[in-house]
Amino acid sequence: MFAPSTPMARRQARTLGGSPLLRWALIAVALVFLGVFLFVPLVAVFTFAFQKGSAGYLAAVSHPEARSAILLTLTAAGIAVPLNLVFGLAAAWLLSRFRFPGRALLLTLIDLPFSVSPVIAGLIFVLLFGRQGWLGPWLAEWDLHVIFAVPGIVLATVFITLPFVVREVLPVMQAQGSDEEEAALTLGAGGWRTFLRVTLPKVKWGVLYGVILCNARAMGEFGAVSVVSGHVRGVTTTLPLHAEILYNEYDFTGAFAVASLLTLLALVTLVLKKYVEWRSEAS
Amino acid sequence: MSSPHRVLPGFRLSLGFTWAYVGLLVLIPLSSLVLKTVSLSWPQFWDTVTAPRALAAYRLSFLASFAAALINVVFGLLVAWVLVRYRFPGRSLVESLVDLPFALPTAVAGLTLTTLFSAKGWYGQHLEALGLKVAYSSLGVAVALTFIGLPFVVRTVQPVLEDIDADVEEAAATLGATPWQTFSRVLFPAVLPALLSGFTLAFARALGEYGSVVFISGNMPMRTEIVPLLIVTKLEQYDYAGATAIAVVMLVASFLLLLVVNLLQRWSHRRLETRPGT
Numbered sequence: 001m002f003a004p005s006t007p008m009a010r011r012q013a014r015t016l017g018g019s020p021l022l023r024w025a026l027i028a029v030a031l032v033f034l035g036v037f038l039f040v041p042l043v044a045v046f047t048f049a050f051q052k053g054s055a056g057y058l059a060a061v062s063h064p065e066a067r068s069a070i071l072l073t074l075t076a077a078g079i080a081v082p083l084n085l086v087f088g089l090a091a092a093w094l095l096s097r098f099r100f101p102g103r104a105l106l107l108t109l110i111d112l113p114f115s116v117s118p119v120i121a122g123l124i125f126v127l128l129f130g131r132q133g134w135l136g137p138w139l140a141e142w143d144l145h146v147i148f149a150v151p152g153i154v155l156a157t158v159f160i161t162l163p164f165v166v167r168e169v170l171p172v173m174q175a176q177g178s179d180e181e182e183a184a185l186t187l188g189a190g191g192w193r194t195f196l197r198v199t200l201p202k203v204k205w206g207v208l209y210g211v212i213l214c215n216a217r218a219m220g221e222f223g224a225v226s227v228v229s230g231h232v233r234g235v236t237t238t239l240p241l242h243a244e245i246l247y248n249e250y251d252f253t254g255a256f257a258v259a260s261l262l263t264l265l266a267l268v269t270l271v272l273k274k275y276v277e278w279r280s281e282a283s
Numbered sequence: 284m285s286s287p288h289r290v291l292p293g294f295r296l297s298l299g300f301t302w303a304y305v306g307l308l309v310l311i312p313l314s315s316l317v318l319k320t321v322s323l324s325w326p327q328f329w330d331t332v333t334a335p336r337a338l339a340a341y342r343l344s345f346l347a348s349f350a351a352a353l354i355n356v357v358f359g360l361l362v363a364w365v366l367v368r369y370r371f372p373g374r375s376l377v378e379s380l381v382d383l384p385f386a387l388p389t390a391v392a393g394l395t396l397t398t399l400f401s402a403k404g405w406y407g408q409h410l411e412a413l414g415l416k417v418a419y420s421s422l423g424v425a426v427a428l429t430f431i432g433l434p435f436v437v438r439t440v441q442p443v444l445e446d447i448d449a450d451v452e453e454a455a456a457t458l459g460a461t462p463w464q465t466f467s468r469v470l471f472p473a474v475l476p477a478l479l480s481g482f483t484l485a486f487a488r489a490l491g492e493y494g495s496v497v498f499i500s501g502n503m504p505m506r507t508e509i510v511p512l513l514i515v516t517k518l519e520q521y522d523y524a525g526a527t528a529i530a531v532v533m534l535v536a537s538f539l540l541l542l543v544v545n546l547l548q549r550w551s552h553r554r555l556e557t558r559p560g561t
Contacts, residue, residue: 006397021331023369030365031377033358037430038383041395044405087304094297109305112313115492119511120530123518124312127319132523179293186322191292217502220388222494227493227515234293240390247394257464259391266386270379
């Protein structure tokens with residue numbers, strides 16, 4: 001992997017795919033495929049967003065409904081990410097440091113939000129809190145709204161993004177072992193102090209990585225949120241849902257202006273991800 | 284139970300908190316699905332899940348996901364190979380861009396691909412001239428699912444390719460193997476397990492995908508309606524029972540796929556253990 005490039009280049013002539021013609025043909029096919037599926041769509045989002053110039057763009061993203069969508073997206077992510085961060089740290093500590101009955105079941109349940117369709121994630125909350133749901137009559141009695149309201153959107157977002165931090169922190173914690181923690185405890189440090197001063201610094205890049213991915217998904221989730229939202233304009237529409245509404249009303253420029261905000265989020269996520277990968281390799 | 288690990292603090296606290304959190308957010312909501320399923324009568328369940336509209340949706344979801352995963356196997360292997368073995372200008376940009384489908388909200392992917400592939404779009408106008416209708420057809424569903432599943436195969440195959448030393452290929456070539464023999468006898472068997480798990484992951488993700496497909500498919504019942512959309516349609520009509528029945532079929536399908544992934548991983552681990560040096 002870390003072989004210097006010159007011997008590698010010399011060697012390439014004798015290994016598979018080493019002939020220059022084949023090499024450039026393979027590179028060309030791969031780049032055309034990625035260009036068609038990734039690069040052009042990326043350029044297209046911004047081209048479509050600025051079709052009516054920057055004035056049209058600014059009007060679309062500063063529209064009151066767009067602003068309330070931004071606010072709701074930030075709210076949902078602002079609740080889901082910290083909750084799943086705390087959960088991720090606790091669960092990773094538990095699963096990496098202790099063996100106990102039910103551990104495998106717990107791991108399966110934690111992974112579940114990854115493996116079910118987002119639509120099913122929304123459905124289970126509708127079945128629980130919806131008008132005809134199990135808690136529906138009780139909620140109606142107290143005039144509480146979960147489905148087709150903000151709490152439902154937050155719940156669905158928390159559910160969908162639940163595994164992200166654990167999944168990134170658990171392998172790092174496992175790989176680090178607990179020798180330093182045991183040393184700290186022997187030297188008289190308390191449990192919390194040991195966790196905050198010894199464990200957390202060791203796994204910080206894993207934590208950051210998990211948080212970045214968790215946040216990207218929380219802000220971009222569509223399926224689960226769409227099911228529980230009810231699409232009440234300016235009230236229960238997150239950014240992806242707002243883009244959908246505009247698109248369905250044939251306001252393409254507006255839809256792509258909103259979509260471009262989410263695309264920027266994706267690009268920032270990729271850059272941060274790369275940075276964290278680079279830093280954690282360096283340390 | 285006196286494992287040496289028990290000297291570490293926080294077992295009870297983290298156990299209690301983790302189970303409470305998972306219980307509240309995963310176990311209880313999921314049990315609402317189980318309870319709803321149990322409350323359905325068998326004929327009601329069976330009629331819903333075998334209705335012609337449901338069968339058409341399974342067929343489309345399965346075939347389009349399968350086709351998309353297959354496309355991703357071919358191009359995923361190619362992209363992984365090119366990224367691992369060749370150095371070319373823009374390589375690190377490509378390397379980062381591969382993860383875009385993971386980071387980009389699915390709705391954005393759906394909007395963009397639909398606009399590109401529609402009759403007047405950048406791609407669509409040329410494809411329509413050739414008689415290919417992509418947007419609002421089952422082909423469009425496969426295109427969206429290809430986009431969504433793109434990183435899976437690349438990211439599962441890439442580390443395996445990185446581990447295969449170029450020495451192995453060189454040895455095969457020195458011993459007189461043709462490039463095709465080196466590929467089919469040396470490289471392909473080594474990456475096959477990773478390729479299979481990449482395929483299954485992409486396939487499973489495609490089966491559940493909703494956001495990108497609803498835009499490009501046109502959502503015509505019997506023709507371009509995928510299973511997740513059928514669930515949403517039933518929910519919008521307040522047909523909770525119907526939505527639940529279809530969801531159960533989907534959950535069983537994804538559970539079986541997950542089982543396949545685990546078996547494949549175990550199989551490939553065993554292969555690697557019994558064949559050191561490959």
